[in-house]
Amino acid sequence: MIANLHPALTDAAASARAALADALASHTRAQLEAHDGIGADGTPTMHVDTLVEHRILEDLARHRVNVLSEEAGFLDHGSTCTVVLDPVDGSANAAAGVPLCALSAALAVDGEFRQALTCWLHTGDTWHATVDESCGPDGKPLRPSDATRLDAAAVSLLRPHIDKAAGHAWWEVAKTARRIRVLSCSTVDIALVASGAVDAFADPGSDTHRLVDLAAGVVFARTGGFVLRDLHDRPVTFTTDLTQRWSGIAAATGQLADELATTIHTALTQPPREPPCLSP
Amino acid sequence: MIANLHPALTDAAASARAALADALASHTRAQLEAHDGIGADGTPTMHVDTLVEHRILEDLARHRVNVLSEEAGFLDHGSTCTVVLDPVDGSANAAAGVPLCALSAALAVDGEFRQALTCWLHTGDTWHATVDESCGPDGKPLRPSDATRLDAAAVSLLRPHIDKAAGHAWWEVAKTARRIRVLSCSTVDIALVASGAVDAFADPGSDTHRLVDLAAGVVFARTGGFVLRDLHDRPVTFTTDLTQRWSGIAAATGQLADELATTIHTALTQPPREPPCLSP
Numbered sequence: 207m208i209a210n211l212h213p214a215l216t217d218a219a220a221s222a223r224a225a226l227a228d229a230l231a232s233h234t235r236a237q238l239e240a241h242d243g244i245g246a247d248g249t250p251t252m253h254v255d256t257l258v259e260h261r262i263l264e265d266l267a268r269h270r271v272n273v274l275s276e277e278a279g280f281l282d283h284g285s286t287c288t289v290v291l292d293p294v295d296g297s298a299n300a301a302a303g304v305p306l307c308a309l310s311a312a313l314a315v316d317g318e319f320r321q322a323l324t325c326w327l328h329t330g331d332t333w334h335a336t337v338d339e340s341c342g343p344d345g346k347p348l349r350p351s352d353a354t355r356l357d358a359a360a361v362s363l364l365r366p367h368i369d370k371a372a373g374h375a376w377w378e379v380a381k382t383a384r385r386i387r388v389l390s391c392s393t394v395d396i397a398l399v400a401s402g403a404v405d406a407f408a409d410p411g412s413d414t415h416r417l418v419d420l421a422a423g424v425v426f427a428r429t430g431g432f433v434l435r436d437l438h439d440r441p442v443t444f445t446t447d448l449t450q451r452w453s454g455i456a457a458a459t460g461q462l463a464d465e466l467a468t469t470i471h472t473a474l475t476q477p478p479r480e481p482p483c484l485s486p
Numbered sequence: 487m488i489a490n491l492h493p494a495l496t497d498a499a500a501s502a503r504a505a506l507a508d509a510l511a512s513h514t515r516a517q518l519e520a521h522d523g524i525g526a527d528g529t530p531t532m533h534v535d536t537l538v539e540h541r542i543l544e545d546l547a548r549h550r551v552n553v554l555s556e557e558a559g560f561l562d563h564g565s566t567c568t569v570v571l572d573p574v575d576g577s578a579n580a581a582a583g584v585p586l587c588a589l590s591a592a593l594a595v596d597g598e599f600r601q602a603l604t605c606w607l608h609t610g611d612t613w614h615a616t617v618d619e620s621c622g623p624d625g626k627p628l629r630p631s632d633a634t635r636l637d638a639a640a641v642s643l644l645r646p647h648i649d650k651a652a653g654h655a656w657w658e659v660a661k662t663a664r665r666i667r668v669l670s671c672s673t674v675d676i677a678l679v680a681s682g683a684v685d686a687f688a689d690p691g692s693d694t695h696r697l698v699d700l701a702a703g704v705v706f707a708r709t710g711g712f713v714l715r716d717l718h719d720r721p722v723t724f725t726t727d728l729t730q731r732w733s734g735i736a737a738a739t740g741q742l743a744d745e746l747a748t749t750i751h752t753a754l755t756q757p758p759r760e761p762p763c764l765s766p
Contacts, residue, residue: 235631235683298640298665302640302683302684303678303681303682303683304667304683305609305611306669329608329609331585351515360578360582365665365666365667366657366660368660368661377657380645380646380648381648385578385645385670386645386646387584387645387668387669387670388666388668388669389586389667389668390665390667398583401583402515402583403582403583403584404584
């Protein structure tokens with residue numbers, strides 16, 4: 207663990223793990239998947255999100271930092287520090303009992319992302335970083351792979367969006383990459399790029415990512431020496447507007463990020479001449 | 487833990503966890519992914535497979551059971567009992583450091599599958615069953631969901647095979663199901679169906695599954711009350727021929743298994759009239 211990590215980040219992770227364990231022990235899958243309304247990010251709030259976020263916000267109160275959280279939105283406590291928070295990334299996994307979900311948090315100081323922590327809630331595996339130092343679950347600094355070519359890369363993707371353009375782009379990446387995974391937990395996907403376990407992760411043009419999905423990745427990428435960018439080069443910077451969207455790309459190297467972006471762009475803008483699922 | 491589980495199964499899991507931890511601590515990703523030749527199942531053996539299988543076979547020797555293992559093939563010790571074993575299901579995940587891989591083992595007595603155990607190696611989460619009893623990681627009996635319709639189901643799939651027919655079938659299932667995951671670990675996918683965390687898992691027609699991928703699932707399905715079948719209705723029964731292949735379907739209910747099989751069959755046999763990735 208890095209020495210000078212803000213305790214709000216580690217406290218948020220501990221609260222999330224405890225809250226999720228309690229939620230799973232006392233609720234059915236249907237109860238945890240039920241919708242409690244629309245969150246600040248403009249998407250439905252699952253009951254599991256409500257339960258975990260509520261506990262975290264209670265526990266963070268004593269730190270007197272601002273909080274920007276997926277469901278609650280921006281809670282301004284007059285601090286220079288804001289914790290940008292996804293209490294349960296992978297809510298559908300968490301609610302169902304698929305043990306792939308994470309708390310992810312980034313600390314913005316005067317609007318600059320300076321620290322981050324992603325904690326895989328089922329195991330406690332934690333990736334964290336400041337601007338100077340990083341640390342993976344093995345206690346060693348984050349070290350991405352050196353993959354530069356998509357056809358040699360193991361790539362994680364968001365689950366396919368079955369609309370015309372983004373679905374076609376999804377398939378084009380799947381067709382080209384050496385290996386594809388769909389874990390349904392973007393912040394763990396990005397953490398695995400940071401660790402070198404996968405070579406890249408992408409939302410192939412569906413504009414699904416919100417700031418809370420990417421904020422920790424911005425810090426990991428800068429400190430760990432990999433690329434975190436948007437498909438359309440929109441800057442991933444601090445904002446309190448959680449309705450903003452990106453198509454995030456995390457990649458071990460700039461070359462790999464560029465090839466992914468080009469592959470996706472081409473698929474989004476050029477309809478295929480033959481059925482794409484059927485071309486070799 | 488069920489009382490009368492054969493100790494060869496639990497010993498195999500303990501050996502695999504220790505061996506994998508040692509392998510990850512002392513080897514690079516490239517070393518663990520390197521191919522050591524062709525295994526008894528006819529596919530390349532990754533070095534991580536060699537390391538873990540070797541340790542398990544050493545530790546199982548004292549039980550004097552026969553062993554049918556992915557790489558070593560059939561080791562006949564003249565017993566009525568055979569442990570059918572995948573030492574590391576999800577080898578690519580294991581070697582890369584993506585923490586999704588499992589030991590999976592089934593005990594065949596006089597050629598009948600009677601006990602099974604799948605252990606997620608990273609966490610120790612264990613699913614196990616005899617013909618009478620079953621137990622998930624939470625200590626409770628296996629309890630699949632009651633999902634009957636594909637459009638309401640969360641489905642895990644093998645990663646897409648980019649050939650014409652199986653690729654098209656993959657996309658047809660992805661297009662219809664409520665949610666898709668690709669975890670790249672069939673035995674955990676089947677265990678999650680057994681637990682009710684996902685509703686179904688399928689190889690959509692690529693005939694990738696070997697006996698070691700499905701054997702534990704046969705026992706879990708019978709005891710847990712869900713369906714484990716082959717797409718083409720080939721019986722999944724004990725054989726020492728590891729080159730045999732299936733397209734396994736695990737589903738919470740018979741209706742869901744039938745709808746999955748029909749969807750895949752239709753896609754395999756009827757070429758689409760329009761680009762399948764582009765149809766809404």
